[in-house]
Amino acid sequence: MKRREFIKQTSLASSLAFVPSFVNAFDDILLNDLNHKRLVIIQLDGGNDGLNTIVPFRNDIYYKNRPSLAVKGNDIIKATDDIGFHTSLKPLKRLFDKGYVSIINNVGYPNPNRSHFRSMDIWQTASHSNQNLTSGWIGRYLDAYGKAPYDAIEVDESLSLAMKGENLSAIATNNAQRLFRASQEPFFKSIIKQSSDAHLNEHNLGYLYKTLIAAESSAKYIYETSKTFSSKQTYPNTQFAKQLKTTAEFINSGLQTKVYYTSLSGFDTHANQNNIHSRLLSQYAEGLEVFVNDLIQNETFKDTLILTFSEFGRRVKQNAANGTDHGTANNVFIIGENLKKQGFYNKIADLENLDNIGDLKFEIDFRTIYATILNKWLNVDDKKILNNNFKQLNFV
């Protein structure tokens, strides 16, 4: 092998070291050197009924509007004199009692959009309701502070808008081995080997080669790091719990990833809500509790913050099909070890004061939660990512 070729090939073989120079033209702050904190996002797809999740069980308006749907009497797990958890949330209540949960009520945004599609985009891109952004809030975090796709992982088959930046996007995988195998396709290895500087400099074609190299090295890093650890906890047998188990294995194996994204879908309960909603909430709470215990056992919980949100809540009044229609403001759960504000962050919704459609009015802009997490937890400049100066809250 000629000397020149050798240098060329080895520099590509260790392409991890090579990635940052082109992927990230902005800062050379190495994220991991500054901060070991990480964020896990749990997205509840379809619009979770927040009012039947955290129940105002002393409120007549609640029972009047939901004759067949309201959570009643002994089914309520009381948290305070007038607020309780849904029956299925016992595991969440246990975490709550340990001070690991902060519940932020009435979270939303001005001029709410009641379409799943739009409202989810608004939450994922942190845009105004009349603005279309093409990058997600975590994506822009990667743009400004990331260095490789593995900085954020979506534990799924494909990537959400939230995880896409203008210059750097996260990587999606629910099976590190499968992703690794796909990226290790011998043909691609040969292509990467033969790629030359001339290739890499070509405008669009060079972009493709660089994206391929970054994908290959991230897939390799994730697989080789995570395969050293396998969880000892017994997770429930659900898709959602499987995602959390994979996430825990990624975290506990020492991956330097800053953000993990998971989701649980099926919350669009227009008809026969009771059973569906109960089942989903127990999947959520049971999976979550094992996940937290898994992290505690491996001493990684203290550096992990878990955010749970849904694209909107549901209408106060139930519909004719024993379900609820798309609403607006909703509760958001923050889960972590050393929360500044444990329990209920603010008061539960005022059911006497609804908007003209009969939906809750928002009190806290969801972007102030993002701003707080970015600034106080991930230790970065939230204004640079959200392009706005949002108020800071004090849950972390």
Added chain:
Amino acid sequence: MTLFWANHFVCRENNAFFAQQYNNTLRKHALGNFKDFTNAISKEVAMINYLNLQQNQKKSPNENFARELMELFTLGKGNYTEQDIKESARAFTGYSHEISGAFKFAKWAHDEGEKTFFNKTGNFTGEDIIDIILSEKQCARFMCRKVYGYFVNTTINESHIESMVKVFYPDYDIENLMRFVFMSDWFYDEENIGTKIKSPIDLIVGLNQSIPMQFKEQNHLLALQKLLGQVLLMPPNVAGWIGGTQWIDDSNTILLRLRLASILLNSAHISTKQKGEFNDRLDKFIKKAKEQHLPFKVDQDWSYFEEQYQNVSMNELKNHFIMANLSTEAEDFLNGLGKTSKQEHCIQLMSLPEYQMC
């Protein structure tokens, strides 16, 4: 051409009948007159629903359509004032539709009063507004840039644009414009060939043109579009698909796109045999193992391919599949590959990053 327009007059419609009607309008005017086209779109039920023209009434104007008409459909951002939007929204009041999907002008909702738009005053209708917009040369320039970015090169050559504007303005004959573009010498310049990234639809259609295929389950084709980030009739928002490098904006997409030909056509197998290697049995074994995990079940018509390329030699095959310039390294790489059959070699070519370019 219809796909180009679907990403220009961007619209989403859940009613299948209205969506079809909208798509037919795109097809009808695709090579027609841009003024007739813009008017037809403004009266299309799908657009009336999508950009809230129904809610645009004399008493409470809704500016959504008026804004996008100028920003995205005709002039481009910064070439009009907020006042222009307000005034023109008034002119489009009363645009409505019948249950059948036919256009209906609701006179009672129309604002008959005087409007001042682009320094002209009169009691303008929606059609008048479109006339005034199209009399601006900027509109022709905006459209020519869009056509150029889509069909020629995302890096714009201003002198080419000016020559296009001369053809397009003031008649706005789309067919003339396209003829001019395709017959210009610069259209065939090396710098304009194989430099754009294929859209997911370009990629799927391209594969299908070379080797006709049939998805065993229809919805797999839809799932594939979704995975690749472009579902027909479902643009992400009114600005449409951004395209370019945005088509391949993450690790998963690049891996899927490079593996796509092998997944759809060859049980996910790409041969990497070097010249002189003999391991057909191993190849067959790998192929069979991979087959069990394929996400898409597809029937391919390789006989069509064999017939089309029967007179093309193995080494010439690349000229038919790769538009982009192959570097010497890539050429060497291809030459070094063992080529057992045209089919295997075709899959190899389609798995190169260069195949993603058009």
